[in-house]
Amino acid sequence: MSPKSFQDLINDVHDKGICQECGGCVSFCSSADFHIIDFKDKYSPPVYVKKDECLECGICYYICPQTHVSDYDINKTFTFSDYDSMPIGPYYEIYSCQATDSEFLKNGSDGGVVNSIINFLIEKKEIDGAIVAKTEAPFLREATFVNKKEDLMKYSGALLDISPQLTEIQKFSTYTHTIPELKRYTDNKLAVVGTPCQIYTMRCMQELGVTPSQNIEVCLGLFCFENFLFDKHQIKKFENDFNIQLENIKKINVKEDLILTLKDNNRIKIPFNHLTDYMRPACNACNNFTNIYADISFGGLGSPDKYTTVILRTKKGKDIISEAISTGVIKKLNLDPENKDKLIDLITRYSRLKIQRYEKFSSQIMEAH
Numbered sequence: 001m002s003p004k005s006f007q008d009l010i011n012d013v014h015d016k017g018i019c020q021e022c023g024g025c026v027s028f029c030s031s032a033d034f035h036i037i038d039f040k041d042k043y044s045p046p047v048y049v050k051k052d053e054c055l056e057c058g059i060c061y062y063i064c065p066q067t068h069v070s071d072y073d074i075n076k077t078f079t080f081s082d083y084d085s086m087p088i089g090p091y092y093e094i095y096s097c098q099a100t101d102s103e104f105l106k107n108g109s110d111g112g113v114v115n116s117i118i119n120f121l122i123e124k125k126e127i128d129g130a131i132v133a134k135t136e137a138p139f140l141r142e143a144t145f146v147n148k149k150e151d152l153m154k155y156s157g158a159l160l161d162i163s164p165q166l167t168e169i170q171k172f173s174t175y176t177h178t179i180p181e182l183k184r185y186t187d188n189k190l191a192v193v194g195t196p197c198q199i200y201t202m203r204c205m206q207e208l209g210v211t212p213s214q215n216i217e218v219c220l221g222l223f224c225f226e227n228f229l230f231d232k233h234q235i236k237k238f239e240n241d242f243n244i245q246l247e248n249i250k251k252i253n254v255k256e257d258l259i260l261t262l263k264d265n266n267r268i269k270i271p272f273n274h275l276t277d278y279m280r281p282a283c284n285a286c287n288n289f290t291n292i293y294a295d296i297s298f299g300g301l302g303s304p305d306k307y308t309t310v311i312l313r314t315k316k317g318k319d320i321i322s323e324a325i326s327t328g329v330i331k332k333l334n335l336d337p338e339n340k341d342k343l344i345d346l347i348t349r350y351s352r353l354k355i356q357r358y359e360k361f362s363s364q365i366m367e368a369h
């Protein structure tokens with residue numbers, strides 16, 4: 001393969017409109033103390049800040065989820081070879097789980113399982129902390145480090161309490177730059193919570209053994225069908241389209257639809273196909289719904305209210321969940337075989353839908369370039 005640089009990422013990824021803004025390239029380049037690229041605008045792809053000093057090491061290119069350079073090696077590591085026959089990826093078990101701690105349950109997006117697991121690992125001293133995302137407003141999250149239960153509670157934030165100054169914020173996104181945040185905590189053993197594109201980037205870094213992936217103990221992956229990007233104009237349109245005020249949203253859940261719980265406790269369900277105007281365009285170039293490379297994947301889809309669907313993928317992930325269940329940190333729903341099949345079918349259906357969307361988009365991109 002010819003030597004690569006960030007310019008190749010611009011040509012092969014940014015110019016095609018498929019940069020997922022995961023932050024992997026920036027994270028590596030600054031952790032390695034090169035500082036050649038950065039995010040100028042938080043919600044746009046990274047750019048050169050010192051182009052003439054670029055070492056053309058190519059690492060930013062190799063770890064980018066959109067170049068797919070590491071697919072073969074990572075699929076070998078994760079014993080995963082065929083999207084069509086097994087679109088939800090390799091796994092040991094699939095459960096519906098719930099936090100036993102009432103506060104985690106109350107504040108959780110679904111069953112409060114992710115934060116319960118993070119807290120469990122911190123208390124056991126298996127990790128020093130985790131990179132999570134705090135909720136600032138509906139569709140706005142910021143990556144942050146937590147190492148205490150109180151902070152986990154504070155930031156778990158599916159429940160929203162919008163302060164007035166947030167109307168000043170120009171752009172809203174459910175997206176957060178989890179990976180660049182990593183480089184600030186390289187002396188810690190960390191858990192990382194991320195969307196499939198972020199966890200995939202992390203795995204590429206681990207496969208290549210590049211910084212700052214060395215301190216990641218466990219990858220906790222969220223399901224993700226798509227992500228949203230709102231500027232002021234889009235917010236107005238969203239409010240008009242669905243006849244709601246953003247400030248009246250109390251909670252957001254993602255299952256078969258996007259579910260908004262309002263402050264008056266009314267619930268509005270918006271099907272994904274009504275949200276295409278708000279979707280981040282680069283999400284079309286993503287085929288991974290259930291976070292196939294995580295140690296454990298978590299989603300709302302397929303589980304009853306206040307439960308989280310949990311997929312145990314790696315040996316490490318399996319051990320963590322088994323211990324969390326046996327010590328009573330979380331509990332699992334007893335699903336009979338019929339309901340278990342329904343759960344798996346539903347996740348498989350959404351995984352296939354995402355793969356189909358990706359394939360359609362990819363062929364359009366191929367035609368255009």
Ligand SMILES: Cc1cc2nc3c(=O)[nH]c(=O)nc-3n(C[C@H](O)[C@H](O)[C@H](O)COP(=O)(O)OP(=O)(O)OC[C@H]3O[C@@H](n4cnc5c(N)ncnc54)[C@H](O)[C@@H]3O)c2cc1C
Nearest residue numbers: 108109110111112113114115132133224225299300301308
């Ligand atoms: C952008 C996005 C899209 C999603 N799409 C789907 C979907 O299509 N279908 C589906 O079934 N589930 C989806 N989920 C997952 C679902 O909403 C819940 O996060 C999941 O079920 C875990 O619930 P919980 O109550 O166990 O987690 P909790 O215990 O509430 O913990 C959630 C943890 O995730 C962290 N977090 C939240 N957002 C981010 C983020 N963007 N980056 C990094 N960390 C974050 C929080 O800080 C918290 O630590 C999505 C989540 C996100 C963030």
Ligand code: SF4
Nearest residue numbers: 029054055057058060
């Ligand atoms: S120094 Fe290496 S990682 Fe940084 S921008 Fe250049 S090629 Fe990419």
Ligand code: SF4
Nearest residue numbers: 019020022023025064
């Ligand atoms: S590594 Fe992530 S942020 Fe960098 S170009 Fe690729 S998708 Fe974009």
Ligand code: SF4
Nearest residue numbers: 196197224227283286
């Ligand atoms: S759909 Fe989700 S995982 Fe895929 S690029 Fe968008 S945010 Fe990332």
